[in-house]
Amino acid sequence: MTKSILLACAGGYSTSMLVEKMKKAAKEQGLEVMIEATAESNIAAFENIVDVILLGPQMGHMESEIAGRYDIPVSTIDMMDYGMMNGDKVLSTALKLIEKGKN
Numbered sequence: 607m608t609k610s611i612l613l614a615c616a617g618g619y620s621t622s623m624l625v626e627k628m629k630k631a632a633k634e635q636g637l638e639v640m641i642e643a644t645a646e647s648n649i650a651a652f653e654n655i656v657d658v659i660l661l662g663p664q665m666g667h668m669e670s671e672i673a674g675r676y677d678i679p680v681s682t683i684d685m686m687d688y689g690m691m692n693g694d695k696v697l698s699t700a701l702k703l704i705e706k707g708k709n
Contacts, residue, residue, distance in 0.1 A: 627693025
């Protein structure tokens with residue numbers, strides 16, 4: 607089953623670069639994942655189609671508010687991983703959150 611990951615930041619632009627790195631990492635690992643980037647104001651459009659929401663570090667202060675709106679895991683991307691555009695690490699984090707959320 608394909609896993610769906612949503613990255614959100616203020617405008618959706620900086621996370622879109624990280625999405626490409628994550629897609630590359632998933633392809634290298636032979637994983638079927640859907641990874642999208644969006645602006646914070648558009649998260650609700652993805653509510654029923656994603657398994658996890660990852661927030662850009664600049665939105666970390668909104669994590670508990672956003673998590674309270676949705677019945678899926680929500681977490682802030684580690685600042686170092688975000689800054690280094692570490693697609694492998696962020697993908698791994700997302701997949702772990704999805705698995706944890708199913709328990």
